[in-house]
Amino acid sequence: MDSLIRILKQNSAIPRADLARQLGLSEPELAAKITKLESDGTILGYHAVINREKWDTDAVTAVIEVRVTPEREGGFDRIASRIAGFEEVQSVYLMSGGHDLMVVVEGSNLREVASFVADKLSTIEAVQSCATHFRLKTYKENGMLHAVEEAPERLSVTP
Amino acid sequence: MSSSRIAEHVRNIPRSGIRDFFEIVQSMKGVISLGIGEPDFVTPWHIREAAIYSLEKGKTGYTSNLGTPRLRRAIAKYVEQHFAVEYKPHDEIIVTVGVSEAIDLALRSMLNPGDEVLYHEPCYVSYRPSIQLAGGVPVAVATRAEDEFSLKASDLEKAVTSKTRVLMLNFPTNPTGAVMPLEELKKIAEFSIKHNLVVLTDEIYSELTYDELSHHSIAALPGMKERTLFMHGFSKAFAMTGWRIGYACGPADIIEAMMKIHQYSMLCASTMSQEAACEALERGQRSMERMKEEYRLRRNYIVSSLNEAGIPCHLPKGAFYVFPDIRGTGLISKDFSLKLLDAKKVAVVPGTAFGPSGEGYVRCSYAAGMDQIKLACQLISEFVRDIPGTAS
Numbered sequence: 001m002d003s004l005i006r007i008l009k010q011n012s013a014i015p016r017a018d019l020a021r022q023l024g025l026s027e028p029e030l031a032a033k034i035t036k037l038e039s040d041g042t043i044l045g046y047h048a049v050i051n052r053e054k055w056d057t058d059a060v061t062a063v064i065e066v067r068v069t070p071e072r073e074g075g076f077d078r079i080a081s082r083i084a085g086f087e088e089v090q091s092v093y094l095m096s097g098g099h100d101l102m103v104v105v106e107g108s109n110l111r112e113v114a115s116f117v118a119d120k121l122s123t124i125e126a127v128q129s130c131a132t133h134f135r136l137k138t139y140k141e142n143g144m145l146h147a148v149e150e151a152p153e154r155l156s157v158t159p
Numbered sequence: 160m161s162s163s164r165i166a167e168h169v170r171n172i173p174r175s176g177i178r179d180f181f182e183i184v185q186s187m188k189g190v191i192s193l194g195i196g197e198p199d200f201v202t203p204w205h206i207r208e209a210a211i212y213s214l215e216k217g218k219t220g221y222t223s224n225l226g227t228p229r230l231r232r233a234i235a236k237y238v239e240q241h242f243a244v245e246y247k248p249h250d251e252i253i254v255t256v257g258v259s260e261a262i263d264l265a266l267r268s269m270l271n272p273g274d275e276v277l278y279h280e281p282c283y284v285s286y287r288p289s290i291q292l293a294g295g296v297p298v299a300v301a302t303r304a305e306d307e308f309s310l311k312a313s314d315l316e317k318a319v320t321s322k323t324r325v326l327m328l329n330f331p332t333n334p335t336g337a338v339m340p341l342e343e344l345k346k347i348a349e350f351s352i353k354h355n356l357v358v359l360t361d362e363i364y365s366e367l368t369y370d371e372l373s374h375h376s377i378a379a380l381p382g383m384k385e386r387t388l389f390m391h392g393f394s395k396a397f398a399m400t401g402w403r404i405g406y407a408c409g410p411a412d413i414i415e416a417m418m419k420i421h422q423y424s425m426l427c428a429s430t431m432s433q434e435a436a437c438e439a440l441e442r443g444q445r446s447m448e449r450m451k452e453e454y455r456l457r458r459n460y461i462v463s464s465l466n467e468a469g470i471p472c473h474l475p476k477g478a479f480y481v482f483p484d485i486r487g488t489g490l491i492s493k494d495f496s497l498k499l500l501d502a503k504k505v506a507v508v509p510g511t512a513f514g515p516s517g518e519g520y521v522r523c524s525y526a527a528g529m530d531q532i533k534l535a536c537q538l539i540s541e542f543v544r545d546i547p548g549t550a551s
Contacts, residue, residue, distance in 0.1 A: 003452065003456065006452070007456070018460065018529070018533065021459065021460045021463050021464065022456035022457070022459050022460045022529075023456070023459065024459045024463070152201060154195060154197070154199070155181070155185075155195070156181070156184045156185060156190055156192040156194060156195065156506060157177060157180055157181040157184050157185075157192060157194035157195065157506055157508060158177075158181075158194070158195050158196045158197055159175070159177050159196050159283065159284040159285070159333075159512075
């Protein structure tokens with residue numbers, strides 16, 4: 001199961017026939033394993049990693065450090081899920097250190113992100129402060145380097 | 160120019176078969192190669208970064224002939240942890256320019272003219288010429304497909320004479336991917352003790368064993384440490400072929416003799432490679448495991464595809480080679496490889512490059528990207544199907 005998840009995490013688009021052969025499984029056996037992982041919520045979904053230099057170049061991503069007042073019942077969970085519900089929000093993490101939540105927000109332009117922070121996020125009662133950092137350039141994302149490295153030359157036959 | 164200015168013992172070494180083949184492949188464009196005996200991975204970044212840092216710090220001088228004390232200590236710890244043999248860093252370990260140099264030093268240190276050396280075949284291309292260049296007499300012992308190319312002590316008994324001094328082992332094996340079952344390895348240890356042989360064990364692929372198989376070095380068996388030279392390197396497990404760095408561990412008298420030759424020929428292994436090697440041993444386990452898992456998946460793929468294509472191939476338990484049986488095609492190894500190259504532009508190495516007992520087989524390396532392996536398997540399948548008279 002570990003190998004299967006590791007491969008899918010790296011490349012979920014791998015043809016299922018190839019994957020089965022690599023794992024030494026039949027295709028129906030593999031399909032059953034994947035279905036099980038999907039239905040028990042281990043695999044939540046599949047994404048493409050997009051190079052933003054090539055597509056949707058005006059889009060803006062911001063990482064927002066949010067300090068919140070935890071609630072007597074439920075701690076950070078209710079407030080975090082309230083933030084997570086907004087469509088602009090890509091990721092929400094509870095953090096150790098100087099702030100409580102780290103929120104990754106994506107918008108089609110700067111105004112959109114700014115208005116989300118000003119109108120939605122900072123107006124939530126429990127939110128004490130927000131520090132918004134805009135992304136300037138991406139070098140590596142989800143384990144993928146964004147600049148395509150040229151493969152070094154190798155000899156074609158060696159002992 | 161007359162060739163007589165070249166020494167006779169060098170003239171007598173035949174040209175490497177793999178080199179002829181390499182030149183044909185090099186002259187062609189767009190070849191998909193399963194002929195490469197090195198990892199397709201680049202050395203893990205943290206290891207490269209450690210070497211760069213050592214250059215920044217100005218570590219550019221010679222080191223001790225035996226290698227830096229830090230690296231020898233790291234080697235001692237690694238070998239003890241992974242192979243259960245203890246060596247003293249100060250006089251039982253020498254750092255060499257790859258295992259190739261260690262083999263050369265060991266043979267030159269121990270052989271008198273006419274001494275015989277046993278080695279199993281098919282095997283790595285350098286063993287036979289290295290023995291000859293050291294003045295020894297190579298005695299090949301063929302391994303068989305039905306034993307998955309592991310070595311039988313009974314076959315060694317048939318080949319041993321009063322002149323035999325050394326036994327060379329390489330498990331997992333290049334080119335067959337063979338490993339040694341522990342029971343048979345014990346018999347080989349008893350054989351070596353009985354005939355008072357020194358064993359040179361080339362452990363270069365020992366990290367690359369699959370299917371939860373644990374690798375046993377002959378050096379760890381009872382009574383063997385004092386008669387075994389354990390040779391290992393970084394090329395395969397840590398994808399460091401171009402760094403040219405390896406080591407030998409063994410009895411102090413042999414290490415001392417090897418050091419004598421090494422100090423006058425190499426002086427020491429490259430300093431920055433030694434720094435990189437420390438990083439590999441101290442923190443390289445995770446990247447090594449990741450590459451190994453990738454090899455395992457590719458192995459499963461290639462073995463299943465070749466068997467389906469009608470060229471039988473056992474599931475090798477080590478290294479990154481498969482050694483399929485191509486006799487069903489009616490072709491000899493060399494013709495199979497040349498015709499496959501010509502018709503489909505896929506390069507595999509004829510089994511005979513690894514000794515005459517490799518006839519009827521070819522070596523396919525799966526140290527290549529999955530997409531390359533997939534395409535190569537498809538083309539090999541088409542090639543085999545198109546040979547008239549093949550039953551598949």
